[in-house]
Amino acid sequence: MTHQSQPSTTLSPPAPMTSMQRVLTALGQREPDRVPLFLFPVMQGARELGCSIQDYFARPEQVAEGQWRLRAKFGHDCLYNFHYAAIEIEAWGGTTLFRTDGPPNAGSPIVQDPEDIRRLSVPRIEDSPSLQRVLAATRLMAEQACGEVPIIGVVMSPFSLPVMQLGFEHYLILMHERRDLFERLMQLNERFCVDWANAQVEAGANAICYFDPVSSVTIVSRELFLATGREVARRTIAQLKAPAAMHFASGRILPRVPDLFDTGAAVIGVSSHEDLGALKRAAQGRLSLLGNLNGIEMRHWTPEQAESAVKTAIQAAGRGGGFILADNHGEIPWQVPDAVLMAIAHAVKRWGCYPLADDNTD
Amino acid sequence: MxxxxxxxxxxxxxxxxxxxxxxxxxxxxxxxxxxxxxxxxxxxxxxxxxxxxxxxxxxxxxxxxxxxxxxxxxxxxGEALSDDLPETDGPPRLGIAVLEDYHLLGKQIVRTVLRAAGYRVHDYGRQDVDTLLEQVRADGIEVLLISTLMLPAALRVRTLIERLREVAPGVRVVVGGAPYRFDDQLWREVGADAVGLSAGDILPILERLGVKP
Missing domain, CATH: 1.10.1240.10 (Methionine synthase domain)
Incomplete structure (x- = not known):
């Protein structure tokens, strides 16, 4: 995505922006016609098409159709090619456990003995049927979007992928006690991540969501982050052929925001556990914010609660652009009713039009 | 302190x-x-x-x-911390498990805190509802600690507790994990007796439940 110039002011009401224009304007730290909404329904496409989650992800044309139908339904500002996190592990020889009521999960870790890392090699994107399905779905989305709707591609960061490759516990031990093997794994993962991200860009993705929960304040100390996750992010994001959002999948990041300025990320995905206004101030206009509606609580929101949450978020972070409203995890839980997502979409249209209403206006 | x-x-x-x-x-x-x-x-x-x-x-x-x-x-x-369950007339028997997930870290941390604090706890690792139910009953577990990472697994705890109430009504269940941190009513919704939002919480929770090392 490239930034465009601000829309000119005319006496007659300007035409609504396309989603692409809206998002690019917001990312340029300016106010578009309204706050962009990145609703991230993923599995919900299966419900739209009346098939199981496992069957849904088996056919790229279904995923593309599902994304298109969901956008038509809720009117959000992106298409999202994310299938499930474990799909990358399939490329490394791992397995995925599907379930009927939630996201597929990674099976048993592929690295059982840390010494196996010495023998690992980087999977080729073209050799993975699973990743090829994602690319095919991306191409179909790009054909439909015609450049008017941003397509968001997804990678697991090289620093966070080992949670699935080794299991969380073994990864923490590796990180602290086997730095030689850790560095070797980062080299492999960085190569894979760059290849995978750029294949998605080539297929039509306009931006890459770089999921990196391990880099959050929740998981590693600042000292460790500066020595590991940040360096990995800097090296990796520099090689991506599209803008990147660092997403911490609900992990906290507020005290570490200044440390992210030179990672190359344009956007950060932020948690509902942190104050959006404080995050906006910390970002200093150098990073845009993506977030931070609580997807877990969303399950039992009333339409009024949804509207209130949207209004609060927009009041905290909407002014001056640099803000995209989204959930805080990067995926809407299967259990969230459509009525709540509809209420969110309506609330954005009511409270998110620029110039924003005064905070005290109901 | x-x-x-x-x-x-x-x-x-x-x-x-x-x-x-x-x-x-x-x-x-x-x-x-x-x-x-x-x-x-x-x-x-x-x-x-x-x-x-x-x-x-x-x-x-x-x-x-x-x-x-x-x-x-x-x-x-001078001795390895034991995972053996106490005798039947000793302190209440503790069990810990992860429901339906390979991410065991949260469970491991809680288990470590318990052992370091002098508790003995039986570690069931990763389990589904049916197997865990059977093992808890067979081992005479009195306080069961359940860790979950994903929302569907956190919701599945409700099924576990409902079935546990039928076969072993005295078992008390303490839940923990990310979904419970993002929805402060979820533990009540699934019928748990208590929730731990961090690993350190487990010690005061056990104290409240009258469980000593």
């Missing part, structure tokens, strides 16, 4: 195993093993949990700290 416990906390936050070892050795010269746990280790681990909840320390520090404590206790007390 005593100054010696605070010193241990600082050593653990810095992952300074040598300093932690010295502090435990000093305490051991003065106190019994159980007193060392009660006076030194337990307050430090509880405080670590509080710090994490407030965003002031990282999960990796909690995990590695617990690991250090566990190793040092084994060294100092």
């Amino acid at each position: 005593s100054s010696s416990s605070d010193a241990l906390l600082q050593a653990l936050l810095a992952l300074n195993r040598v300093q932690a070892q010295e502090l435990l050795a000093q305490a051991r010269a003065e106190y019994s093993p159980l007193e060392v746990i009660e006076i030194l280790i337990r307050p430090a681990l509880e405080e670590l949990g509080q710090l994490w909840e407030g965003g002031d320390c990282a999960l990796s520090q909690i995990y590695m700290s617990g690991r250090i404590c566990e190793e040092l206790l084994e060294e100092l007390f």
Whole structure:
């Protein structure tokens, strides 16, 4: 995505922006016609098409159709090619456990003995049927979007992928006690991540969501982050052929925001556990914010609660652009009713039009 | 929190195993093993949990700290910390499991805190509802700790508890894990007796439930 110039002011009401224009304007730290909404329904496409989650992800044309139908339904500002996190592990020889009521999960870790890392090699994107399905779905989305709707591609960061490759516990031990093997794994993962991200860009993705929960304040100390996750992010994001959002999948990041300025990320995905206004101030206009509606609580929101949450978020972070409203995890839980997502979409249209209403206006 | 416990906390936050070892050795010269746990280790681990909840320390520090404590206790007390369940007429039997997930870290951290605090707990690892139910009943578990990562698994705890109430109504269930941190009513929704939002919470929870090491 490239930034465009601000829309000119005319006496007659300007035409609504396309989603692409809206998002690019917001990312340029300016106010578009309204706050962009990145609703991230993923599995919900299966419900739209009346098939199981496992069957849904088996056919790229279904995923593309599902994304298109969901956008038509809720009117959000992106298409999202994310299938499930474990799909990358399939490329490394791992397995995925599907379930009927939630996201597929990674099976048993592929690295059982840390010494196996010495023998690992980087999977080729073209050799993975699973990743090829994602690319095919991306191409179909790009054909439909015609450049008017941003397509968001997804990678697991090289620093966070080992949670699935080794299991969380073994990864923490590796990180602290086997730095030689850790560095070797980062080299492999960085190569894979760059290849995978750029294949998605080539297929039509306009931006890459770089999921990196391990880099959050929740998981590693600042000292460790500066020595590991940040360096990995800097090296990796520099090689991506599209803008990147660092997403911490609900992990906290507020005290570490200044440390992210030179990672190359344009956007950060932020948690509902942190104050959006404080995050906006910390970002200093150098990073845009993506977030931070609580997807877990969303399950039992009333339409009024949804509207209130949207209004609060927009009041905290909407002014001056640099803000995209989204959930805080990067995926809407299967259990969230459509009525709540509809209420969110309506609330954005009511409270998110620029110039924003005064905070005290109901 | 005593100054010696605070010193241990600082050593653990810095992952300074040598300093932690010295502090435990000093305490051991003065106190019994159980007193060392009660006076030194337990307050430090509880405080670590509080710090994490407030965003002031990282999960990796909690995990590695617990690991250090566990190793040092084994060294100092000259025996491996036992996972054997207590006798039937001893303290209530504790079980811990992860429901339907391969991410075992949260469970491991809680287990480490429990062992470092002198509890014996039976670790069932990763389980589905049917198998766990059968094992809890067969082992006579009285307090079951369940860790979940994903929302569907957190919701599945409701099924586990409903079926547990039918076959072993006396078992008390404590839940923990990310979904419960993002929805403060979820633990009630699934019918649990208590929720732990950080690993350190488990010690006061067990105290409230009248479970001592």
